[in-house]
Amino acid sequence: MINWDEGGQSCSAKWHSENGIAPHKKIQIGDDTLTADEAYRLACEGTAILYRGDFQNARQLLQALVRRVDKPSKKSKRADKNTKAESVIKKSLLDTFNLxxxxxxxxxxxxxxxxxxxxxxxxxxxxxxxxxxQACLEAYGHQTESYVISLRELLGVISAHEWRKKGVPILARDDEEIRIHPHYGVFSPVRGEYIELVLKAPLPAALKQSSTAFDIGVGSGVLSVVLAAREIDKIVATDLDDRAITCARDNIDRLDLNAYVEILKANLFPEGKAALVICNPPWLPARPSSSLEHAVYDPDSQMLKGFLGGLREHLLPNGEGWLILSDLAEYLGLRTREELLSWIETAGLKVLARLDTKPQHPKAFDRADALHAARAKEITSLWRLAAI
Known part of the structure; x- marks a missing residue:
């Protein structure tokens, strides 16, 4: 619960934070008379502002806070100008990433x-x-009492609802555009380069004897849909996240693919073996700071190692495992290519081939991005793996 004083009375409500932030202890009521400078001072001092007044004014106040947070001070500008060349030389990309x-x-x-x-x-x-x-119902389900969230999180919920309504186009087939509708808290398939790799990779010979595939970490269901488009008869998809499972089932149902795709809650592999096992794990081995970051960060490469370690025993003879992975972690100093190859070898696997492509997302071309030096070199790969 979150507690505050208002109008001489003690008040409370349920507290919700996707970032796992504890309920604020210091809370001040704010309204349309609150200036952006005063709000910024309070926020920097650790005082939360529970807004009363006009919602659109609250949005404008948040935008004003964004401008103040993102605007460097004159002192930092001078320091940056004087030491920029030196810092570029001395500071590693890992330091840049951590900062x-x-x-x-x-x-x-x-x-x-x-x-x-x-x-x-x-x-x-x-x-x-x-x-x-509807947006909050989709994100938080039915509630029995009032709750408090940050306006920033609420705007994210609203944005996710709009994405869920219109969907993300992933491929065109028979003059029909196929879309995935991501749910709140489930990674949206906005990076289409890895979808193209899955569409172009030659299918393993084992599919001729058994047209079966496993999709490990189904997320929105995008890869299961692509595998179905490649006419694989039976796809078993797994995930541990309830939001992902609900999202994937919704997309499979929308596209009328229930006869081809089965979705299970499981830690990595389902029972049995398949001719093709595909996995697109989180690409960066770092600790997520919120539930929404689990699709991006994989602490100590746990999912990647788990997939490689269990792949061999879940492949049919002449079957293949397809690992989709960016090398951004290598450029950031979070993982080396030698480590990845050693994990593959230790798992009793060999690399049959690797399909590479350059990312096309906006950050890859944004020179103002803090990680541009790494993103400019990034390659997304589909590793075709087989048992030794």
Whole structure:
């Protein structure tokens, strides 16, 4: 619960944070008279602001906080100008990555200080508040009491709802555009380069005897849909995350693929063996700071190692394992190519071939991005693996 004083009374409500932030201890009521400078000062000092007033003004206040957080001070500008060349030489990409994550964490902490109270029926009792009932229902399910969340998280819920409605186009087939509809908290398949790799990779010979595949870590269900498009008869997809399972089942049902795709809650592999086993694990071996980051960060490469370690015993004779992986972690100093190859060898596997492609997402071309030096070199690969 989160507690605050308002109008001389003690108040409380359920607290929710996808980032795992504990309920704020210091809370001040804010309204349309609160200036951006004062809100920024309070947020930096660790005081959260529970907003009362006009919802659109609250959004403008959040935008003003963003500008203040992202604007470097004159002192930091001078320091950056004087030491830029030296820092580029001395600072490794790993240092840059760690500093970037720290900076993003601090940024999120400050911007998360602006709070909104949502009623049990997912309505908001502020002037000019949008109808967020369906968006919040999709993200949080049915609630029995009022709850408080950060405005920044709420805007993310609204954005996820819009993506879920319109979907993400993943491929065109028979003059029909196939879309995946990602749910809140499930990684959206916006990076299409790995989808192209799965479409182009030659299918293993074992599929002629047994047209079966496993999709490990199904997420939104995108790879199961692509495998079905490649006319594989039976696909068993697994995940441990309940949101991912619900999302994948929704997409499989939308596309009328239930006869081809079965989705199970399991840790990595289902029982049995398949001619093709595919996995697109989180690409960066680092600790996620929120539940939403589990699709990006894999602590100590646990999922990657688990997939490689169990692949051999789940492959039919002449079967293949397809590992989709970016080498961004290698450029950031988080993992070496030698480590990856040693894990493959230790697992009793060999590399049959590797299909490579360059990412086309906006950050790969954004020179202002803190990690641009690594992103500019990044290659996404589909590793075709087989048992030794």
């Amino acid at each position: 970037h994550r720290l900076s993003q964490s601090q940024r999120a902490r400050i911007l998360g200080m602006l709070l909104i109270q949502v009623n049990a029926d997912h309505t908001i009792s502020l002037r000019r508040a949008p109808d967020v009932t």
